[in-house]
Amino acid sequence: MTKKIRVGIVGYGNVGRGVELSVLQNDDMELVAVFTRRKPENVRTVAESARVLHIDDIYKYKEEIDVLILCGGSATDLPEQGPKFAGSFNCVDSFDTHAKIPEYFNSVNEAAKLSGKTAAISIGWDPGLFSMNRMMLEAILPEGKNYTFWGEGVSQGHSDAIRRVKGVKNGIQYTVPVESAINRIRKGEQPDLTTSEKHLRKCFVVAEEGANKMEIEETIKNMPNYFADYDTVVHFISEEELLKNHGKMPHGGFVIRSGNTGEHNEKRHIVEFSLKLESNPEFTASVLTAYARAVVKLNQEGKTGALTVFDIPLRYLSPKSPEELRKELL
Amino acid sequence: MTKKIRVGIVGYGNVGRGVELSVLQNDDMELVAVFTRRKPENVRTVAESARVLHIDDIYKYKEEIDVLILCGGSATDLPEQGPKFAGSFNCVDSFDTHAKIPEYFNSVNEAAKLSGKTAAISIGWDPGLFSMNRMMLEAILPEGKNYTFWGEGVSQGHSDAIRRVKGVKNGIQYTVPVESAINRIRKGEQPDLTTSEKHLRKCFVVAEEGANKMEIEETIKNMPNYFADYDTVVHFISEEELLKNHGKMPHGGFVIRSGNTGEHNEKRHIVEFSLKLESNPEFTASVLTAYARAVVKLNQEGKTGALTVFDIPLRYLSPKSPEELRKELL
Numbered sequence: 001m002t003k004k005i006r007v008g009i010v011g012y013g014n015v016g017r018g019v020e021l022s023v024l025q026n027d028d029m030e031l032v033a034v035f036t037r038r039k040p041e042n043v044r045t046v047a048e049s050a051r052v053l054h055i056d057d058i059y060k061y062k063e064e065i066d067v068l069i070l071c072g073g074s075a076t077d078l079p080e081q082g083p084k085f086a087g088s089f090n091c092v093d094s095f096d097t098h099a100k101i102p103e104y105f106n107s108v109n110e111a112a113k114l115s116g117k118t119a120a121i122s123i124g125w126d127p128g129l130f131s132m133n134r135m136m137l138e139a140i141l142p143e144g145k146n147y148t149f150w151g152e153g154v155s156q157g158h159s160d161a162i163r164r165v166k167g168v169k170n171g172i173q174y175t176v177p178v179e180s181a182i183n184r185i186r187k188g189e190q191p192d193l194t195t196s197e198k199h200l201r202k203c204f205v206v207a208e209e210g211a212n213k214m215e216i217e218e219t220i221k222n223m224p225n226y227f228a229d230y231d232t233v234v235h236f237i238s239e240e241e242l243l244k245n246h247g248k249m250p251h252g253g254f255v256i257r258s259g260n261t262g263e264h265n266e267k268r269h270i271v272e273f274s275l276k277l278e279s280n281p282e283f284t285a286s287v288l289t290a291y292a293r294a295v296v297k298l299n300q301e302g303k304t305g306a307l308t309v310f311d312i313p314l315r316y317l318s319p320k321s322p323e324e325l326r327k328e329l330l
Numbered sequence: 331m332t333k334k335i336r337v338g339i340v341g342y343g344n345v346g347r348g349v350e351l352s353v354l355q356n357d358d359m360e361l362v363a364v365f366t367r368r369k370p371e372n373v374r375t376v377a378e379s380a381r382v383l384h385i386d387d388i389y390k391y392k393e394e395i396d397v398l399i400l401c402g403g404s405a406t407d408l409p410e411q412g413p414k415f416a417g418s419f420n421c422v423d424s425f426d427t428h429a430k431i432p433e434y435f436n437s438v439n440e441a442a443k444l445s446g447k448t449a450a451i452s453i454g455w456d457p458g459l460f461s462m463n464r465m466m467l468e469a470i471l472p473e474g475k476n477y478t479f480w481g482e483g484v485s486q487g488h489s490d491a492i493r494r495v496k497g498v499k500n501g502i503q504y505t506v507p508v509e510s511a512i513n514r515i516r517k518g519e520q521p522d523l524t525t526s527e528k529h530l531r532k533c534f535v536v537a538e539e540g541a542n543k544m545e546i547e548e549t550i551k552n553m554p555n556y557f558a559d560y561d562t563v564v565h566f567i568s569e570e571e572l573l574k575n576h577g578k579m580p581h582g583g584f585v586i587r588s589g590n591t592g593e594h595n596e597k598r599h600i601v602e603f604s605l606k607l608e609s610n611p612e613f614t615a616s617v618l619t620a621y622a623r624a625v626v627k628l629n630q631e632g633k634t635g636a637l638t639v640f641d642i643p644l645r646y647l648s649p650k651s652p653e654e655l656r657k658e659l660l
Contacts, residue, residue: 315640317469
């Protein structure tokens with residue numbers, strides 16, 4: 001039997017927990033430890049036997065870990081941790097600040113090249129699986145347009161914005177793709193659509209006792225950047241209902257390529273990639289875990305530096321051999 | 331400016347014509363010649379200026395061609411042409427006899443390794459894009475099931491079977507995915523479904539004058555392998571209607587992965603990749619053309635032998651640089 005892939009998890013929030021669950025689903029992998037900035041005894045992992053260590057101890061485990069999965073946030077954690085840990089470990093992360101990807105790629109690439117390690121950056125579903133479809137379908141159907149829709153799912157940033165409104169006790173915001181826009185594209189139209197034309201914003205708000213609900217609704221709907229440009233719906237609900245019905249983290253979305261071929265571009269083709277996820281962090285974690293396998297195999301083959309979903313052949317994601325894949329799945 | 335990728339087309343049926351059209355859409359490519367077994371003067375290409383040559387002359391153009399796109403059939407053309415031409419050219423083909431892929435891969439691989447050429451085999455949408463999704467999604471969500479649906483689209487084999495029935499003048503068969511089966515899967519059920527439970531067969535038949543239509547319908551519906559196991563609908567139409575409404579080659583289908591995560595596998599995720607194609611051969615040709623670009627670049631980097639969609643990093647399909655791809659599409 002081949003040796004198992006030894007995984008370290010850095011950061012134990014929803015995604016970190018999802019990676020622990022995903023590693024448990026993959027027989028060729030095992031969890032070495034969770035590394036945290038918190039007091040290790042305060043972290044409750046899924047498996048009682050899982051080792052939890054303080055992040056400062058991570059370098060002691062350099063020889064025991066084949067790949068680190070970085071589960072911190074893109075705002076402050078990853079810009080520091082990505083290049084730092086790529087200097088000593090193979091890494092996978094879900095860096096998702098689209099505008100800063102080129103800069104982040106360069107800093108991780110430099111560190112990983114120096115250390116001879118391999119790092120897959122910006123892994124997940126967007127960036128990630130959605131990017132693969134956008135890229136691949138543009139190459140296949142150069143005459144055409146890409147559309148990305150997000151939702152229905154919770155936006156953390158917009159939920160936070162609601163909760164800052166005066167008189168709001170609690171709240172959550174769902175980004176919802178506009179059905180009529182999707183249908184136009186599915187029919188083969190290629191309209192120019194802004195993000196606000198493709199999405200509406202559904203808010204569930206718990207008002208403080210005696211608060212002016214009309215005022216809250218107006219404040220939310222007119223909030224610049226977050227809501228003003230969108231069709232926004234505000235529902236007032238009880239705190240009880242919020243906790244009961246809105247505690248999950250569903251998400252999803254679509255990438256649609258509408259493209260043309262033919263002597264006069266008269267043949268239309270619609271290609272769609274869609275996700276309906278009951279747990280956004282657990283699905284993202286499952287993508288990270290599959291790419292962790294790829295990173296270890298690529299490093300063993302001598303491929304070093306930073307890589308993205310565009311650079312990694314799909315077969316590296318699977319525990320199966322190339323022969324098995326060709327026989328069973330091609 | 332970089333030199334254009336010089337493409338040769340082998341075989342000029344619907345797919346070959348689609349490749350010619352696709353090359354015209356890609357500024358970094360140019361068509362060197364179409365090679366045919368027919369009399370070259372009998373082949374009418376899209377561009378009047380396109381060079382058409384007899385297949386026997388192909389080796390004279392060895393130095394002028396960067397990649398051959400083989401547009402013959404999987405039954406008899408490709409098993410012979412694939413290994414033969416991989417002995418002298420970089421090649422791309424759409425070999426689609428699933429059961430014989432391992433054997434075909436080995437024979438092309440051996441030839442291409444010997445010649446130092448690169449050959450992408452079984453390229454298209456199934457095998458091809460559908461295989462990529464089946465493989466990738468199984469690796470990401472190991473607990474779950476894959477479903478592949480084909481259609482609505484024309485099946486050549488089943489259309490031929492209809493036309494062999496006594497009293498049938500002409501006919502066409504559409505494979506249609508069963509909506510209720512798709513909906514069960516989309517809802518998160520993971521039923522075991524046979525091909526016949528997932529598809530129904532819709533036949534449009536032109537009867538000869540005086541033929542017994544009831545007998546024709548019964549014969550079709552009871553034909554073993556082709557129709558007996560399926561819900562089959564037979565519509566009798568006039569030859570005029572057949573020519574007017576059934577002359578196109580639409581196709582499509584879905585790959586759906588229904589998978590689970592969570593401590594008790596309680597979170598369901600549905601991932602779907604779907605195609606709605608107005609021209610099956612032109613879309614297939616567009617996939618072949620994008621992979622032709624990949625094959626040339628991989629060969630320049632020293633990667634030789636046979637490859638499938640599982641082996642080729644997506645970025646090779648695009649004319650854009652890795653930097654552009656990360657900036658624009660990740």
